[in-house]
Amino acid sequence: MAELISKLEALLFIYGEPLEVKKLAKMLGFKQEEVESGLALLEEELKRPERGLMLVQDKGRIQLVTKPEFSKLVEDITKEEFTEDLTPATLETLSIIAYAGPVNRADLEYIRGVNSSFILRNLLMRGLVEREPDPKRMNAFVYTTSFELLKKLGLAKNNQLPEYQKYNDLVKTLYAETKVQEEIKQEEIKSEEPEKQPDEEASI
DSSP states (O other): OHHHHHHHHHHHHHHOSOEEHHHHHHHHTOOHHHHHHHHHHHHHHHTSTTOOEEEEEETTEEEEEEOGGGHHHHHHHHHHHHHSOOOHHHHHHHHHHHHHOSEEHHHHHHHHSSOOHHHHHHHHHHTSEEEEEOTTSTTOEEEEEOHHHHHHHTOSSGGGSTTHHHHHHHHHHHHHHHHHHHHHHHHHHHHHSOOOOOOOOOOO
């Protein structure tokens, strides 16, 4: 159960948006009842005063969020980030969206290799990117550059960005290679797992 709780916390953190419990179960390879029990234990664990996150559940969906008592801290940090110049990490995220968009958060983070929820929120607040419902995934969004950004850059379309096709293909290739490497890794993990031996027949 400890392993399941750790996986639930990691997946909810990476996902960053409301996720259906039944989808959680499917993604992790557990029964829905097991996942629900794991979530109940994780919820109790997060209630400890030294933890800064909590679970929010509604209509069969669940999300890992910041506790209300830290909202002022998050707000202050967000305002500070908003008034400063774009960081290298923010520029990297914006570039990927500009050249690969529309792109959902899961794929963006797969390419970058790190959680990008805070940076995406920053870019949305600055009006540099826009989001809309993902046609391929319920309760998720895809991100694109905003009209405001294109206007500031003096462009009519994204494909007018310098060497657009070159970097668009590069991002797609990078994502595809990363997916293949992950699939190979998963296969290697499975192959290393000991095979379950059938129960020996009781001797007569």
